[in-house]
Amino acid sequence: MAIMYALKSSDNEIFEVEQKVIEQSETIKKMIEDGAATGEIPLQVSSKTLAKVLEWCKQRQHKTVENENDDNKGKRKKERDEDDDIKEWENKFSDELKADKDVLFDLLLASNYLDLPALLSFLCQLVADMVAGKMPEEIRRMFNIENDFTPEEEKAITAEHGWAFQP
Amino acid sequence: MANLPQDIIADILSRLEVKQLLCYRCVSKTWRKLIDGPDFIKLHLTNSISSSSNQLLILKHSKNLYRVSSDSLNLASVLDHPLMCYNHSVKLLGSCNGLLCISNIVDDIAFWNPCTRRHRVLPYLSLEHKKFSGASVYSSSVYGFGYDLIHDDYKLVRITQFCGVQNEIFESEVKVFSLIRNYWTRIRDMPYVLRCPETDGVYACGALHWVVRRNVKFEECNIVVALDLAAEQYKEVLLPKFDGKNFVEVGVLGGCLSVVANYAKFRSDVWVMKEYGMEDSWINLFSVSQEQLLGPLRAIRPLGYCMGGSEVLLTEYTTTNPLRYDLKKNVVKDVRISRAPCRYNVETCLQSLVSINVNRGNNRRNQVAGDYAKNVKKRDDFLSVGFKLIL
Numbered sequence: 034m035a036i037m038y039a040l041k042s043s044d045n046e047i048f049e050v051e052q053k054v055i056e057q058s059e060t061i062k063k064m065i066e067d068g069a070a071t072g073e074i075p076l077q078v079s080s081k082t083l084a085k086v087l088e089w090c091k092q093r094q095h096k097t098v099e100n101e102n103d104d105n106k107g108k109r110k111k112e113r114d115e116d117d118d119i120k121e122w123e124n125k126f127s128d129e130l131k132a133d134k135d136v137l138f139d140l141l142l143a144s145n146y147l148d149l150p151a152l153l154s155f156l157c158q159l160v161a162d163m164v165a166g167k168m169p170e171e172i173r174r175m176f177n178i179e180n181d182f183t184p185e186e187e188k189a190i191t192a193e194h195g196w197a198f199q200p
Numbered sequence: 201m202a203n204l205p206q207d208i209i210a211d212i213l214s215r216l217e218v219k220q221l222l223c224y225r226c227v228s229k230t231w232r233k234l235i236d237g238p239d240f241i242k243l244h245l246t247n248s249i250s251s252s253s254n255q256l257l258i259l260k261h262s263k264n265l266y267r268v269s270s271d272s273l274n275l276a277s278v279l280d281h282p283l284m285c286y287n288h289s290v291k292l293l294g295s296c297n298g299l300l301c302i303s304n305i306v307d308d309i310a311f312w313n314p315c316t317r318r319h320r321v322l323p324y325l326s327l328e329h330k331k332f333s334g335a336s337v338y339s340s341s342v343y344g345f346g347y348d349l350i351h352d353d354y355k356l357v358r359i360t361q362f363c364g365v366q367n368e369i370f371e372s373e374v375k376v377f378s379l380i381r382n383y384w385t386r387i388r389d390m391p392y393v394l395r396c397p398e399t400d401g402v403y404a405c406g407a408l409h410w411v412v413r414r415n416v417k418f419e420e421c422n423i424v425v426a427l428d429l430a431a432e433q434y435k436e437v438l439l440p441k442f443d444g445k446n447f448v449e450v451g452v453l454g455g456c457l458s459v460v461a462n463y464a465k466f467r468s469d470v471w472v473m474k475e476y477g478m479e480d481s482w483i484n485l486f487s488v489s490q491e492q493l494l495g496p497l498r499a500i501r502p503l504g505y506c507m508g509g510s511e512v513l514l515t516e517y518t519t520t521n522p523l524r525y526d527l528k529k530n531v532v533k534d535v536r537i538s539r540a541p542c543r544y545n546v547e548t549c550l551q552s553l554v555s556i557n558v559n560r561g562n563n564r565r566n567q568v569a570g571d572y573a574k575n576v577k578k579r580d581d582f583l584s585v586g587f588k589l590i591l
Contacts, residue, residue: 138204142204142205142208145205145207153208153211154211157211157212158215160212161216164212164220165216165217165220168223169223169224169226169227176203176204176209176227177203178227178228178230178231180227180228181228181229182226182229190225190226191226194222194223194225196317197220197222197223198223
């Protein structure tokens, strides 16, 4: 019988999760080890974001368990099929996130707070791919950044590497 | 919408190309400070090294240089370099962490980052050595360019060897230029003879490497000597246990030192030292046999990974174009790059933000420079002791 934990989101929704799934988060693992996790574990993450985090963790957990159960026979073919499945799943996962930037950024913050390095790295690469080819003005909009340069300053900085702005 | 903390922004930006990052310096004051900062430059470099991405091949033909992405190998474009070449050839003396070291016919030498288009010409260096300036003596110089991990410094080494044509007189003069010190210093002579007097040093793990002999006689030709760029001290590299007589070449692969045991016209074994300095960590990564090639198998050496790490780029010391070795299918392929010159030499170069400017808001390098000067005396004393031990 798997040990279950109850996670409570910032908007008070409860998620029942297996220990193995949630222990991928170093932050929660530490809370469990310290004995701070009796009853519900309160997290500073919204229910919408937490659902996404758990979706990721369950997928990763699924993959590890299957690998453990495999014997060597036919492993290669199976691995190849699995790799395709994971790719497909990851593509779907990223497409959903690309469509909703707020969720994507919230998920980035949550993966940082929960200490999930694999998810954090995956999301950073996703944002980097989205950023590629964009002009500074679009970047400011995307990251909600105010341009604190005066027009003269901006012109001077642009001129330092003027060639980099050419296609 | 939530604002992301600085370390996440840095993680995202460290995955982008240099050209793009130079544009994003004007996004905001915080972003400019981040992108120009030494910590970010290191993070970006580390990412590029570990992912085998963000790498260029630099092709050299006569006075022209070309660049091509090593992940696609599809299209070469001309790369304007900063030295006057007066219709003579430009020389590539070395490549390290995104910096190239180039020189021209009149021995102007520059450190140059082709991605940020910044360069610095080195002070002129003359030959100090006059002892053997007779008719029966010839001299030749080789260079080596690399990174001193301890002092966060880039260094160029010039080894000049004077050999008698008939008798066995032999002397060397070794000089080191340090970016921090900004001048050339003479270090202890190299107590070996370079096997191939035209081969520049191979940089890996804080040291430069050459294939050498112990004396001018043509025996014991498979010694690889390392010049540690921090201690400025020589050490022999412990090589894998080869079977049979071969001819060793040295190269670099994914940041690891590599040696190739070339069994004349028959087979070449490519070895990689996974953990630098650990004799047990040598592995035979792959072998190329004569049957896999159309032309004759010459002495090859690896230049680096290409095509996202699935292939290894191999080159020969002659001017023939490089080859690719497919690690999955174990086959040798030609390199066909459109708009490339028909014959060229090739060098790899990471795309990095590494600066050739020591003082630009980087107090740590200045601090290091200060400590360095203080420690020079101490280290020299230590060096002479260490040197006697090696000899």
